[in-house]
Amino acid sequence: MLFQPINKNYHDYRIERDKDLCINCKVCIRQCAYEAHFWDEARQKVRHDNTKCVGCHRCEALCPTGALCIRLNESEFRPNACWRPIFMKNIYKQADTGGVLLAGMGSPVDIPVYWDNLLLDASQVTNPSIDPLREPMELKTFLGSKPDRVEFAAPAKGKKGKPKLTTKLAPQIELNYPIMFSAMSFGSINFNLHVAMARAATELGICYNTGEGGLHKSLYKYGKNTIVQVASGRFGVHAEYLNAGAGIEIKIGQGAKPGIGGHLPGEKINEKVSETRMIPVGSDAISPAPHHDIYSIEDLHQLIFALKEASRYRVPVSVKIAAVHNVAAIASGIVRAGADIVAIDGMRGGTGAAPAMIRDNVGIPIELAIAAVDQRLRDEGIRNRASIIAAGGTRCSADVVKAIALGADACYIGTAALLAVGCTLCGKCYTGKCPWGIATNDSKLSKRQNPDIAARKMANLIRAWGHEIEEMLGGMGLNSIESLRGNRDKLRAVGLSSTEMDILGVKHAGR
Amino acid sequence: MKRVYPDKEYCIGCHLCELACITVHSKSQDLIIAYTQERLEDGLKACKRFQEKGPTCVALSCRHCDDPACVAACISGALQKDPETGATTYDIEKCVGCWSCLMACPYGAIQRHPTLNKIVKCDLCRDREGGPACVAACPNMALKFEER
Ligand code: SF4
Ligand code: SF4
Ligand code: SF4
Numbered sequence: 258m259l260f261q262p263i264n265k266n267y268h269d270y271r272i273e274r275d276k277d278l279c280i281n282c283k284v285c286i287r288q289c290a291y292e293a294h295f296w297d298e299a300r301q302k303v304r305h306d307n308t309k310c311v312g313c314h315r316c317e318a319l320c321p322t323g324a325l326c327i328r329l330n331e332s333e334f335r336p337n338a339c340w341r342p343i344f345m346k347n348i349y350k351q352a353d354t355g356g357v358l359l360a361g362m363g364s365p366v367d368i369p370v371y372w373d374n375l376l377l378d379a380s381q382v383t384n385p386s387i388d389p390l391r392e393p394m395e396l397k398t399f400l401g402s403k404p405d406r407v408e409f410a411a412p413a414k415g416k417k418g419k420p421k422l423t424t425k426l427a428p429q430i431e432l433n434y435p436i437m438f439s440a441m442s443f444g445s446i447n448f449n450l451h452v453a454m455a456r457a458a459t460e461l462g463i464c465y466n467t468g469e470g471g472l473h474k475s476l477y478k479y480g481k482n483t484i485v486q487v488a489s490g491r492f493g494v495h496a497e498y499l500n501a502g503a504g505i506e507i508k509i510g511q512g513a514k515p516g517i518g519g520h521l522p523g524e525k526i527n528e529k530v531s532e533t534r535m536i537p538v539g540s541d542a543i544s545p546a547p548h549h550d551i552y553s554i555e556d557l558h559q560l561i562f563a564l565k566e567a568s569r570y571r572v573p574v575s576v577k578i579a580a581v582h583n584v585a586a587i588a589s590g591i592v593r594a595g596a597d598i599v600a601i602d603g604m605r606g607g608t609g610a611a612p613a614m615i616r617d618n619v620g621i622p623i624e625l626a627i628a629a630v631d632q633r634l635r636d637e638g639i640r641n642r643a644s645i646i647a648a649g650g651t652r653c654s655a656d657v658v659k660a661i662a663l664g665a666d667a668c669y670i671g672t673a674a675l676l677a678v679g680c681t682l683c684g685k686c687y688t689g690k691c692p693w694g695i696a697t698n699d700s701k702l703s704k705r706q707n708p709d710i711a712a713r714k715m716a717n718l719i720r721a722w723g724h725e726i727e728e729m730l731g732g733m734g735l736n737s738i739e740s741l742r743g744n745r746d747k748l749r750a751v752g753l754s755s756t757e758m759d760i761l762g763v764k765h766a767g768r
Numbered sequence: 769m770k771r772v773y774p775d776k777e778y779c780i781g782c783h784l785c786e787l788a789c790i791t792v793h794s795k796s797q798d799l800i801i802a803y804t805q806e807r808l809e810d811g812l813k814a815c816k817r818f819q820e821k822g823p824t825c826v827a828l829s830c831r832h833c834d835d836p837a838c839v840a841a842c843i844s845g846a847l848q849k850d851p852e853t854g855a856t857t858y859d860i861e862k863c864v865g866c867w868s869c870l871m872a873c874p875y876g877a878i879q880r881h882p883t884l885n886k887i888v889k890c891d892l893c894r895d896r897e898g899g900p901a902c903v904a905a906c907p908n909m910a911l912k913f914e915e916r
Contacts, residue, residue, distance in 0.1 A: 282787060701781075704823070
């Protein structure tokens with residue numbers, strides 16, 4: 258404790274180094290972005306400072322002899338159900354700094370994860386299940402506004418031929434899987450991962466979302482598999498950008514921080530980010546909390562149509578909002594304002610940086626939001642006018658299946674994609690020193706993501722989930738993801754109250 | 769011929785390639801013994817040399833040049849060009865430790881043996897199934913063993 262602040266020893270992690278295995282090779286020293294390991298010249302060996310460890314496990318992963326184990330520091334305060342250690346430590350921290358508590362990644366707080374209380378159905382005896390390895394199985398998904406009805410013209414009298422579709426269809430985004438990589442801006446994550454997402458999305462026939470940081474020139478070639486985002490900061494937005502992708506998304510809110518804007522610190526604005534965002538090197542990139550031209554549904558309507566106009570009505574326009582209390586009514590307004598897609602980001606969604614109080618206390622879980630929105634749009638007879646994307650806290654293919662059964666058309670995955678390339682959810686994204694080379698633009702750290710490896714891992718993940726989704730669909734006797742959409746009869750609840758089941762629109766297991 | 773090519777864009781400076789190199793060139797074939805004993809007692813040394821400047825780093829080793837300056841400079845015939853594989857081979861028995869090759873190599877890829885009057889140089893892990901150990905050990909695919 259010598260020369261240290263008084264609460265320095267209340268650290269979160271403990272580094273265990275197995276003396277028999279450690280060869281003092283210094284690999285851990287080079288890997289730790291927080292300088293927790295160091296070379297002790299006097300003792301001629303590698304040592305560590307537990308207080309600096311953030312629990313990212315990078316050193317453990319790369320130690321060639323497996324000598325390291327990162328553990329939670331088990332020092333315990335007197336148990337108190339109200340004053341849990343996290344609250345105590347936060348107070349010590351704030352008493353020292355006088356600042357807002359910052360956090361990275363999705364909220365770790367214990368708010369019900371409804372996916373875990375929902376179970377899927379399977380066919381037995383009366384309706385046959387389908388083997389996806391032997392029979393065709395369709396995961397193809399189209400995002401965009403669907404017509405109220407379709408009209409055909411019969412071939413002229415006496416002439417042969419097929420009837421012709423006369424209804425004009427709205428533009429659609431075509432996806433081979435009902436999954437996309439969600440908006441993670443260039444700046445919040447680095448260029449290497451944008452390249453990787455773009456390549457993986459192209460290979461898979463899905464889309465990735467640029468996030469609010471614009472699109473680097475060299476990535477325009479992946480445009481067919483890109484959704485370009487327009488957020489309140491309008492970074493990197495220009496006519497060419499709006500026409501570069503397969504869709505445009507207006508970002509109103511983010512699940513991890515509903516109601517507040519963003520702040521990318523100047524240190525993260527290097528040459529490439531500056532060029533893409535169209536702001537000077539080293540200047541802070543501040544996204545205001547609201548769009549300063551949107552104060553009503555009518556204003557949103559104007560922006561939607563301004564963007565449609567700018568892109569000559571070639572691509573669908575999506576509006577992304579955070580899941581908040583009145584999400585169903587808001588979504589209805591968004592659809593009526595002309596959006597072709599409504600993306601809803603639940604409170605477990607990830608973030609590069611957010612005030613911890615907002616992230617952990619604002620918003621509602623995505624499961625309830627999807628069910629409420631789908632039901633509301635159906636009740637109002639406008640469900641066909643927009644697709645729904647569920648975002649925030651999709652952990653596995655079963656979550657995707659459940660989201661679709663609750664009424665989503667597709668899911669955005671962000672955290673899962675980052676986990677695929679090494680993220681360990683240490684939550685230190687806001688420091689700009691991501692040890693896994695993800696949430697950082699530091700030239701030394703971002704090299705840790707080789708796009709060749711990252712693209713392969715992301716593509717593998719989606720393919721694996723695709724296989725599992727096919728298995729689950731087949732088991733339910735369905736041969737297309739379309740037949741699952743909003744099909745809540747395929748879901749049953751366990752351990753939920755009747756209010757929860759009412760909102761989710763599902764019966765209890767056994768019923 | 770297939771050579772080991774380093775990629776400075778993605779070399780993360782972890783030095784794991786060096787550890788792989790000394791392991792496969794050790795008597796024990798065991799990283800812990802190789803590093804803590806053979807390295808100190810027998811002067812076991814990695815054939816790779818690390819260059820680092822600012823954020824850029826790269827692990828260099830013998831390029832197995834088509835027209836190797838080291839072979840031309842070698843006074844004892846210890847360094848040869850293998851006509852079949854194309855590799856630049858080294859015969860430790862013949863080496864007299866004159867360091868001519870060391871000065872001739874334009875890449876600085878040849879190093880002095882820490883204890884013997886000999887050199888240390890990449891042999892492309894000749895006898896290793898699965899090719900060069902450094903390439904296999906690189907966690908970021910920053911070393912590639914390929915035809916270019
Ligand atoms: S990387 Fe592992 S073996 Fe090397 S010094 Fe660190 S703990 Fe020891
Ligand atoms: S911060 Fe990460 S790399 Fe550093 S000691 Fe802790 S787990 Fe290891
Ligand atoms: S992105 Fe990096 S900093 Fe953020 S949680 Fe993952 S590993 Fe930690």
